[in-house]
Amino acid sequence: MIKKTSLSDIAQKLGVSKTLVSLVLNGKGKEHRISDVVCKKVMEVAREMNYQPNQLAKSLRTGKTNTIGLIIADIANPFFGKLGREIEKEAARKGYRVMFCSSDESAEKSKLQIEMMLQGHVDGFIISPPMNSEEQIRDLSRSNKPFVLIDRFFPEIDSNYIIVDNQEAAYNATTHLIARGYKKIACITVNADLVNMKDRLIGYKKALLDSGIKLDKNLVKELQFSHESKDVFKAIKQLTGKNKDCIDAILFTTSKVGIMGIESLNVLGLNIPNDIAIVSFDDPDAYKICYSPVTTMAQPLTEIGKMAVQVLLAEIKNPGSSIKTQKITLKTNFVIRKSCGS
Amino acid sequence: MIKKTSLSDIAQKLGVSKTLVSLVLNGKGKEHRISDVVCKKVMEVAREMNYQPNQLAKSLRTGKTNTIGLIIADIANPFFGKLGREIEKEAARKGYRVMFCSSDESAEKSKLQIEMMLQGHVDGFIISPPMNSEEQIRDLSRSNKPFVLIDRFFPEIDSNYIIVDNQEAAYNATTHLIARGYKKIACITVNADLVNMKDRLIGYKKALLDSGIKLDKNLVKELQFSHESKDVFKAIKQLTGKNKDCIDAILFTTSKVGIMGIESLNVLGLNIPNDIAIVSFDDPDAYKICYSPVTTMAQPLTEIGKMAVQVLLAEIKNPGSSIKTQKITLKTNFVIRKSCGS
DNA sequence: TATATTCGCTAAACCGTTTTAGCCTAAAAA
DNA sequence: TTTTTAGGCTAAAACGGTTTAGCGAATATA
Structure with a gap:
């Protein structure tokens, strides 16, 4: 309704220049030796009129x-x-x-x-x-x-x-699985062309290598860039395939696939960790209240x-x-x- | 590095006014009968110089x-x-x-x-x-x-x-519990002074009333505005108290308390729904992959x-x-x- | 007393647009 | 021939601030 008050409004009311008002309100009164009396008056009137500087104008002039x-x-x-x-x-x-x-x-x-x-x-x-x-x-x-x-x-x-050090993280996650006796470890990942995801895959492979486990390319599933629940489900279905013993663990490289993965495992009636162990990246709330709270690489x-x-x-x-x-x-x-x- | 090109730059290059350039680039060339030849030239040069209008200036002038x-x-x-x-x-x-x-x-x-x-x-x-x-x-x-x-x-x-119709939602959620045989239904809520939360509480109480269950005020826990896991834990501890039979179900009025609630129940070793049934509001991922997927009032x-x-x-x-x-x-x-x- | 300095303040340019008002020329109408 | 109309364009104000350059009076210095 009411027009917002501008610098000029204040200046006019006080019979001073808007330069002065601007200087005072930006705390440059002293610096530009505006008298204390005038400074006070300006600030008072500014408050009275509820002056709020227009940031657009400010930005336009200052470039900030x-x-x-x-x-x-x-x-x-x-x-x-x-x-x-x-x-x-x-x-x-x-x-x-x-x-x-x-x-x-x-x-x-x-x-x-x-x-x-x-x-x-x-x-x-x-x-x-x-x-x-x-x-x-x-x-x-x-x-x-x-x-x-x-x-x-x-x-x-x-x-x-x-x-974050994605390679190291994936390496540690995979090694953790291996140390617990898991041998047929699958990896479900996404956006595989991005460095962070590439690194996670490298870490995974390196861990297998260092433990003397041969990489089975069929156990690595790279999902489409825009992945949905059904894509993860399909991947897991393929991985678990005919007999349950195809894989015994999965590394999920993001929490988004991880959550979809857990949903899929639930649908397939596979128990974590009894049927399949999992490790993931990131730490959404869901991982804490899962029936089998998820071991994961949380990012800082x-x-x-x-x-x-x-x-x-x-x-x-x-x-x-x-x-x-x-x-x-x-x-x-x-x-x-x-x-x-x- | 390079100064961004402005309207004037284009105008100068073509030897026309910036008014003209502005009109043309805003598609008002025809309307202001700028000749087609000039229009074309302007648009061409604008593209050549990679002109991007300064939105701040635009906004300052137009107020949008x-x-x-x-x-x-x-x-x-x-x-x-x-x-x-x-x-x-x-x-x-x-x-x-x-x-x-x-x-x-x-x-x-x-x-x-x-x-x-x-x-x-x-x-x-x-x-x-x-x-x-x-x-x-x-x-x-x-x-x-x-x-x-x-x-x-x-x-x-x-x-x-x-x-959303919070009262109805809470009413339905509570009634759902009652219909399944639960009688000692607690409610854990937060920000209880906000209308939406007030309505949820009203719905809860109304459902109890309509089913002939007397409201036990001790079963309603209103958490602090800034609630944390430990607050929910404390509330649940109080509710379940000495013997497990104090309550048989909980209505959580937000997913934030709901998630914390499930965590707490886990810590206390209480099974959902065998020991305690739960209903909640909202539908975070966590509710889908909980060991006992959560029945909830999802908002559209x-x-x-x-x-x-x-x-x-x-x-x-x-x-x-x-x-x-x-x-x-x-x-x-x-x-x-x-x-x-x- | 003349000159320099300090004090307190302001006019005007500027940021990059849009928009208002209107100018000049040529063609059309009277 | 004179007046309208239309066509094609522009100058300048405006948006609301910041910043540069500098003015006039009072005081200090020489």
């Missing part, structure tokens, strides 16, 4: 938006939801807001989203880049907007990134989020620092529960 | 941001995560982006968040208002920004809102999200329509699984 653009696969996926939350928290602490976009792991979508946010909306990006998005990331490097990749990265592109989401924001803001504040990119690899947290027997 | 502000309790909570995603989807379909804020159910935070976004960032709000935020919502009504409340609302404030998240966006955009596009507020109540979806026996 105090907003971070976040592109992840899907905010509804608890893994990204929690990560997003951590990023939001750390950003808020530093006076930044965040604009979320879910790319659905689609390169076209993420391209559009980057382009959109590049139209003045954000000061920088935190991105979990989908497959085949190398080009957009390279394009982004050429713009002057800082960015940090999370969860995955592109080895051939020199950029900031925060990831708080730390990933914090570091991503910190690295990004450091670069936003000092564009010169981009000379050296930050490549950070964190450890996963091995949570041992009951899904591999006891 | 094409952004929706979304305030929910916690984007990491799968319920809000999924809801947020639906809102993001519908908004994207209509050419809007969304700025997420997690309020942690804190009125102070949501106040700050509303104020922040009111500084020019958004065209309207979708809000899940925390307790004690009536005043901010009233203030918001006085600004000229449209908004829609979701999940809860304030009866004494005339506003748009999209909710897609519809809620869609309607919220549609109602909001209708009002954004036609501010006059706010004469009549939209109050929409949807049905929950009763998903029967195994947690109440079979």
